[in-house]
Amino acid sequence: MKTFVVDEPSVGALRALNYSPAVERIRRAGSNSARPLSSIVKEFGRAYGTVFTRRDCDSNHGVELITQGDMFAAEPTGRIIRLDSMHHPERHIVTRGQVLISGAGTLGENELFGRSILADGRLVGKYVGPHAMALQFEAPDDDFSLFTYAWLACPTGIQAIRSTSYGTKILGLRKDLLGSLPIPLAHSSVVGKIASLVRSCSEGRETFLRDIRRARTLVEQLPEMQQAHEMCGALRRHSIMWSGPFPSLVAWNFASSGGALRHLRTKWKSTLGDLVEQGGIYNGPRFARVECRPPFGVEFMSQRDAMLIRPAPRQIVHPGFDDRLLFAREGTILVGGHGTLGEGEVFGRAVLVHGRYSQAAFTQDLLRVVPKASKAHALYAYLTTTVGFRLLRTTAVGTKILSLREDMLRALPVPDWPTDVERDVSELVRSAFDARVKAEHAETEALRIIEQEVVPQWLE
Template structure:
């Protein structure tokens, strides 16, 4: 078949090009391959260099950074005991409700005080996915973080929020992730900030952006405080310790390895040992002691439906023609940087039946890191979720927050992970989640209070999102001020 020249041209991507000076080529080791000169990064650099406010290098005599450093490396002694020292990784910093990925023993020989972060710092991931950023909020203050994070303090009173907003724009992130010629780099050191240009906006503009960012993080702290209070009430009502301390009974405890027996009637057609671990049996016994009733997430009084989307061939489109598509890694974030949009035209029926989420739905990651739980905030309403996320539709708004509060506890998490199956790829499914136990409280007023606290916290997350968007819009205006 002969394709007309005009039709062929329409099928090809638009031609992109840029000019590179001889000095740039020489300085870049005489590299002539296009990968050494990223067009988007060079365009971003030009936008900053031609900003009417002028520009400065971020860490320089006239810049904004006071100090930037990474923590020292050390040999870690990890432990399963959650009474030990919480240890946060770069993947934890963007979470709307930050929790430590690991715990390290107090016997660890290392200057841990040097690894603690302080409120008012900016954290930046320096390897892996470069450029994840977070302010050190009240919840993260004085916590121990991995060395793989850049700790940054600032000169002026408004520089913290201003720089945070800049690094969360496409221009700022692109420049952070590239060298002077635009080539993507795999790792950054503190000295990288001495070569990172930033528009030098007037103090009043910086103040407005900074205050919006700080307000966003204050609202996140308020939200997290409400969730902590909801869980405190839950522990109190069930007579459970906040730190899960179990004493499971094993068969032949002196054997030198863990072993236990299971009755035939308790097998539930599951022959994997992880499903029958005594710890879960003890959890179920503990929550039953002070509950009015222990039921399951599949109970119609708890959920209308539990949905796991099927696997399908996806058609992605421009964001104006598609639904934002969330993956399992996105659900812990306040404002996921969505890069994929499902076509409404192609997937309309599937989006409406399986994928679409609404405010206060509960989401559970079912592959990869199993058991991450999130309650859908208002700004995600109408978005779509992948088959890596199970969607629990609460029976009503009167129990949605309570479900989230319970599943966020170690007791709920252990029950979710118990359902894991798979020889190569661990996963859970909608039937597994339907079988997870959940206690209903004796005092309906306490259960209602827990539910209301979580829903109030979720509403504050939406306000925090709006404040951050306000800051980013102002920062975009700075970058477009030509």
């Protein structure tokens, strides 16, 4: 609980929620030390708050609509809808340099609401829905614009954005209050350094996605993969003949891949069980989460956090059991292990443990797949292709909330790699995650400078 004094409360905002101690101190510093956000931004969320009916269609005929979660995903993948679903599609399209803010949600410390992401090549050309507040700068690549983004993305900036909230259970953002937020000024050398770090971050993220896609393309060019993709690439009803074995009596486990599972078993001798270590497929145990604050405790990532380009984990007290069941070593493949079969769901999607992930704790809902050291990168590329994703989901069992069965996972076919293909795929995946780690370090440093070096000077 915080108590502070506001010098000049506005008649347009009488809720305590609409005032932030940091923002009020910046305002008191005077107009010479800050600029209002409205003087930098020419358009505030042209599509924000619009309502429309999404009409699904084939990817060859529609456009990609991304949700708030997709905006922050490491690999943004949206829903394909008809362009005429939106009354003014041009207002929804994402352009380079926009700042996309999660504009609907709650004030939970680890919620996406109020968080910002800079639109790089991974997001350009996609379309946002009514819950994304898209800020269009007057000069998107200008140093001060990128500095402003870093300010909005740092913890104090998130607090400031959330102070512009309105609503009851599901909050939104008021454009008038958002435009009045003061963006404090800093020395040109500091502004230039932060802008350079933000540019490096964007470049690294684009390199990450480009190299990952190149690696998957090499996998998908294998003749067996092309045939399997024709069988399971498109979502449709399947009917197949299956002669066994029958590890389960659920038709989904055999028919959902449209015959791709049986086809690849006849083409490849290797299985997933051959490539993982002894006891290398497991979930962690369930346990109570006790919140705490740094420097105490450990970062704890949910299934959602693991798939984000900039995770927003909780800080919890170490539960006291074996670290192997809580953490995951470098090179481990984490798979969304509990969920439903919606195309946009995390269930069945994989992420490679790298960088900060090797220091974080993970929910038991993430299935750990620990490959043999030399196989991790190529196996990750295969499991994240469309075919690999569909095959992982063939092992789903349960009713409403599904899980992945270990024995069926071990039996999944994996490529008998040509040596040169496996080597090239592994190198591209390593290059991709090296770029992602560098991008993360650049953005972290930019936000650290704002939060630890610049903000204290503004608030003196």
